[in-house]
Structures are given as structure tokens and as C-alpha cells.
Amino acid sequence: MKKSLIILFLFLIISSKVWAHKISIFAYVEGNYIQGQVYFNDGSPAKLAKVTLLPARGHKILGETKTDKEGNFKLLIPKGVEGKVRVVALAEMGHRAEINLSLKPEAKGPQKGEPSFPGAQDFMAPPAQTENPASAGVLLNKEELKALIHQEVEKEVAPIREILEQLVKQLQKPSFSEIFGGIGYIFGFFGILAWAYSKRK
Amino acid sequence: MHISEGVLSAPVLLAGALGTGIGTFLGLRCLTSEKVPQVALLSAAFFVASLVHVPLGPSSVHLILNGLVGILLGWMTFPALLVGLFLQAILFQFGGLTTLGVNTFNMAFPGVVVYYLFKPLIKSPRLSVVGAFCAGAFAVLLAGIFVALELALTGESFQASAKLILMAHLPIMVIEGFITVLIVGFLKKVRPEILFPEEKP
Numbered sequence: 001m002k003k004s005l006i007i008l009f010l011f012l013i014i015s016s017k018v019w020a021h022k023i024s025i026f027a028y029v030e031g032n033y034i035q036g037q038v039y040f041n042d043g044s045p046a047k048l049a050k051v052t053l054l055p056a057r058g059h060k061i062l063g064e065t066k067t068d069k070e071g072n073f074k075l076l077i078p079k080g081v082e083g084k085v086r087v088v089a090l091a092e093m094g095h096r097a098e099i100n101l102s103l104k105p106e107a108k109g110p111q112k113g114e115p116s117f118p119g120a121q122d123f124m125a126p127p128a129q130t131e132n133p134a135s136a137g138v139l140l141n142k143e144e145l146k147a148l149i150h151q152e153v154e155k156e157v158a159p160i161r162e163i164l165e166q167l168v169k170q171l172q173k174p175s176f177s178e179i180f181g182g183i184g185y186i187f188g189f190f191g192i193l194a195w196a197y198s199k200r201k
Numbered sequence: 202m203h204i205s206e207g208v209l210s211a212p213v214l215l216a217g218a219l220g221t222g223i224g225t226f227l228g229l230r231c232l233t234s235e236k237v238p239q240v241a242l243l244s245a246a247f248f249v250a251s252l253v254h255v256p257l258g259p260s261s262v263h264l265i266l267n268g269l270v271g272i273l274l275g276w277m278t279f280p281a282l283l284v285g286l287f288l289q290a291i292l293f294q295f296g297g298l299t300t301l302g303v304n305t306f307n308m309a310f311p312g313v314v315v316y317y318l319f320k321p322l323i324k325s326p327r328l329s330v331v332g333a334f335c336a337g338a339f340a341v342l343l344a345g346i347f348v349a350l351e352l353a354l355t356g357e358s359f360q361a362s363a364k365l366i367l368m369a370h371l372p373i374m375v376i377e378g379f380i381t382v383l384i385v386g387f388l389k390k391v392r393p394e395i396l397f398p399e400e401k402p
Contacts, residue, residue: 094204174293182288190241197234
């Protein structure tokens with residue numbers, strides 16, 4: 001038994017990495033889209049997995065798409081959908097993952113330039129409200145400024161997003177401490193059982 | 202092979218839990234105090250084996266070892282795998298607590314089936330290798346068929362998912378077959394009383 005287990009362990013080591021068995025989903029909102037990735041936790045992409053958008057509670061399907069070869073998906077947020085939603089990924093063989101997102105209310109049109117967060121007014125209003133365009137070299141109206149800021153922030157944030165994605169993936173892999181902990185639990189459990197048996201006699 | 206939570210319908214989950222309950226009851230009835238350490242070891246081996254993944258096509262498959270456990274433990278496969286799967290569910294979120302019953306049944310019952318089908322073959326001096334290989338491979342196949350059936354009962358087309366699962370598990374079937382041959386052959390040579398406890402000298 002000992003030797004056979006050694007053989008088994010050797011085999012496990014030879015076949016290298018310790019991988020998990022489930023799919024995970026990573027998603028974020030960008031503009032009118034929900035973008036993200038579906039992957040097995042060894043990091044390999046889940047190709048052609050079905051991705052559906054559902055409200056936080058309930059089963060009404062709001063949107064649907066499939067992942068591409070890299071496991072990425074891009075889902076258009078239907079008009080009027082806001083608040084808390086779930087994005088559910090379904091891969092074959094009964095794998096399923098979901099993530100909760102909260103959608104901000106849709107960006108308001110230019111006619112009603114309400115700021116989306118408090119404090120934005122002070123920050124963005126002055127250039128837009130300047131009635132005298134000659135006073136400065138370049139003047140952007142509020143919407144343009146907003147778009148520009150969004151673009152720049154998006155650019156700056158992209159690498160962070162990537163790191164975050166990797167971090168999330170890393171976190172979902174079973175760690176060695178968990179694996180050995182699990183083995184310990186198993187032996188502990190059967191140890192208790194053995195003890196109970198010995199008491200009975 | 203681990204079906205995630207929220208994929209199957211309630212009747213299927215209940216049926217699976219019931220099957221596992223009966224199996225575990227029967228398993229615990231044959232469990233003797235001398236067998237406890239062996240069950241613990243195999244439970245731990247099963248627990249670790251499921252973490253080894255081979256990426257394949259759109260999915261990834263992993264070792265199951267339910268054939269090997271089945272050959273060695275018979276009905277005691279149920280408690281062994283139940284413990285392993287329970288820990289996988291809470292530590293790694295493979296499968297889930299609601300699908301614990303179904304998942305245990307899917308993997309443990311084929312183990313019991315191969316115990317009755319192939320144990321006589323393994324006992325015979327000539328066909329031992331064939332029996333062991335069939336036991337390893339058939340247990341995986343049967344588990345795959347159960348998963349496909351359950352998915353079919355929940356709406357997915359049986360043919361499509363069965364085809365996919367079969368294709369995905371073909372290499373694993375072969376690998377499992379070889380591993381079972383290796384370990385059974387070794388045990389038969391060195392410690393036959395582990396394989397055939399009823400013939401204890």
C-alpha cells in the first residue's frame with residue numbers, strides 16, 4: 001500500500017501542476033458593455049461557454065452571449081437595465097459560475113448633464129459653463145471633457161485590471177496548504193471513526 | 202465531473218442525495234475497524250487525484266480514481282468519496298454542497314458496479330490485467346454517462362452532452378485504466394490480502 005501510494009504520488013507530481021476543477025468568471029462594466037472572461041481555474045479559457053445576464057433576483061434573462069476562443073465575452077447591457085445584476089456562465093458538463101455586478105444608471109444625455117457622483121459638479125462645471133470661449137485657448141464642453149477623462153482613466157486602469165484579473169485567478173487555485181489541510185481533515189475524520197469503533201468493542 | 206450548484210433541477214438533486222444516502226448506509230454497514238485506515242487513505246488519494254487536471258479541447262478533465270477505489274472498497278466507496286467530495290466542495294468549491302449527493306452518486310456508484318463486474322476477473326490469474334484496466338476505464342465511462350443523463354434531465358440534449366463528455370473522458374479512461382492496472386498488479390503481488398480480504402490466511 002505504501003509503495004503503491006508512492007507510485008501514485010510520483011504520477012501526480014509528474015503530471016505536474018495542481019489544478020482546480022470548476023469554472024470562474026471575471027467581469028466588469030465598461031460603457032454599455034459588460035466585459036469579462038470565463039476560465040477554468042488552471043487559467044485555461046472556457047471556450048464557447050454560455051454567458052447570461054440576469055437580475056440579482058429572479059430568472060428573467062436580460063442578455064445572452066457566448067465566450068470566444070480566448071474565453072472572453074462582451075455583453076451589451078440592454079437599455080433600462082440598472083442596479084444589481086448577476087452574470088452567469090455555463091460551460092458544458094455542468095460547470096457554472098456567477099458574478100454579481102452593480103450597474104450604474106445609464107449615462108445621461110447632454111441635455112441633462114447631471115453629474116453621476118457628488119462633487120463632480122464643482123470639478124467639471126467651470127469649463128462647461130464658461131460663456132466666453134475666447135478667454136482660454138482650448139475649451140471643451142462638459143461632455144467632451146467627460147469622454148476624454150473616461151478615455152484616459154480607462155487607459156491608466158487597464159494594467160491594473162489585468163493584474164487584478166491575474167490575482168483573482170491565482171486566488172482561486174487551490175493552494176498547497178488547502179490541499180494538505182484537506183488530507184489532514186480526511187485522516188482526522190477517519191481517525192475519529194476508528195476511535196469510535198475501538199470504543200464500541 | 203463535478204456538477205456545479207444551480208445547474209440541476211431539484212428532483213435530480215434529491216434523487217442523487219437519496220442514492221448517496223443509501224449507498225453510504227450500506228457502505229458504513231460493511232465498514233469494519235480494520236478497514237478504516239484503508240478507506241481513509243483511499244479517500245485522501247481520491248481527494249488529491251481530482252486536483253490533477255489535463256486540459257482538453259474546450260474543457261479540462263482530471264483523474265477520478267473511482268474505479269480503483271471501487272475495486273478496493275466495494276460499497277465503502279460511498280463514504281470514502283463522500284468525505285473527499287465534501288472537502289473538495291468546501292475547500293475548493295468543486296461542485297457544491299447542494300450537488301454533493303449527486304456528485305457522490307455519480308462517482309461512487311460506478312465504483313460499486315465495477316467492484317461486482319470486474320473483481321472476479323481481477324482474481325483470475327490470467328485476466329487480471331484486463332479486469333483492472335476495464336475497471337478503471339469503465340468506472341469513468343459510467344460516471345460520465347450519469348452526468349450526461351442528469352444534464353439531459355435538466356434540459357440539455359443528452360446526445361450532445363454525452364458525446365462531449367465521452368470524448369473528453371476517453372483519454373482519462375485510458376489513463377485511469379493503466380493506473381488501475383499498475384496499482385492492482387502491484388497489490389496483487391505484494392499484499393493480495395488488501396485486494397481479497399475474504400481470503401485472509
